[in-house]
Amino acid sequence: MSVVDRRPIRPARRPATLGRVIEVRELTKRYGATKAVDGLSFAVGPGCVTGFLGPNGAGKSTTMRAVLGLDRPTSGEALVGGRRYAEIPRPMHHVGALLDASAAHGGRTAYDHLRVLARSNGIGDKRVVAVLEEVGLAGVARRRVGALSLGMRQRLGVAAALLGDPGVLLFDEPVNGLDPEGIRWIRRLMRSLAAEGRTVLVSSHLMGEMALTADRVVVVGRGKLILEASVRELSDRFRRDVLVRTPRPAELTAALRAAGATVREEAGALLVRDLDAPGIADLAAAARLPVHELTPRGASLEEAYLELTDDSVDHRAGGTDR
Incomplete structure (x- = not known):
């Protein structure tokens, strides 16, 4: 039975206005030592x-749990709309979250959950x-949670987050267990929610997916902030690199290398490093x-992330350089 919902995502009503911003202030959480x-x-x-990014053990899930x-x-605070979560009446109307898709009683039906x-x-x-219709689970609403696939349980968790039509949403690794169609669906959903003016925070280890989904990133390592910036x-x-196309590549390559640039050919173009676009233009003129x-070419999100978090990775596979 297919559970894919191809209809445009639309809220049942306008999102609540309370709690449109997540603020984490000097947050520290200790577990023993x-x-x-x-x-x-x-x-x-x-x-x-x-996008909330960082290696395993960086503190992402702990931070989300503190927000909720x-x-x-241990010290500091995590606020939603200037309030602690516990101070918000009927919080599901203001904050929705998917932290653990397995956090549902296996003996209940999806509808009853x-x-x-x-x-x-x-x-x-x-x-x-x-919301069961919205996430594509209407056809399995009477099936017990324990009999659902991991992908279906992820969708059920998303449905729970959307129940109160909240203005703030937190998703921790929401694509786990989803097939390619489901991954595209959750991407569209998150972008649609943000386009409606909601606050959407999502953690993920899939940098390729985050590059397609996130507008901004917060990168953490060993519990500390590394970077907060837009993806651009x-x-x-x-x-x-700077991508350069010229009808006289051999001559331009020689000139660039004489100026100290590194040049390599790719698909009929030159990729130039160690000299910026204005410098290349002046040299060619x-x-x-x-x-x-x-055309200046930025690093991929994955390349930038790996470089930023290189010193924060606790466990590396054998055969790596560091």
Whole structure:
């Protein structure tokens, strides 16, 4: 039975206005002698998808749990709309989250699981039916949670996050267990939610997927903030090459190398490193060499992420350099 919903994502009503911003302020969380989060500060605003990135053990899940009041900070605070989660009345109307798709009673049906959550926050049964339709689970609503595939349980977790039509959403590794169609669906969903003016924070280890989904990133390592920037700013910061097309590649290559640049050929073009685009243009003009294209190329999100977090990785596979 297919559970793919190809209809455009639309909310049942306008999102609640409370709690449009996530703020983490000097957050520290200790477990015994271990610091899972260490003086972490960042903010997540509405209208964009923010990727929460870092190696295993970087403190991402602990931070999300602190935002949701599931872990008490050792010091500092995590706020939603200026309030602690515990201070928000009927919080599902303001904050939705998917942290663990397995956190549902296996003996309940998908419908009953959502109905129990809905009742706790004064949400009617019609909304339960609506979110099951929205995530493509209407056809298995009466199936027990324990009999659902991992991908279906992920969708059920998304449905629970959407129950209160909240203005703030947190997703921890939401594509786990989803097939390619499901991954495309969750990507469209998150971008649609952000386009409606909601605040969306999503953690993931799939850099290729984050490159297609996120507008901004918060990168952490060993519980500390490494970088907070837009995806474009991150790519520009780790710019690698300048792509150059010219009808006289041999002559331009010689001139560039004489100026100290590194040049390699790729698909009929030159990839130039160690000299920026204005410098290449000036050199070509001085040598009277025509240039048909001059395009700076940033690093991929994966390349930038790996370079940023290189010193924060605790476990490496054998055979690596470090």
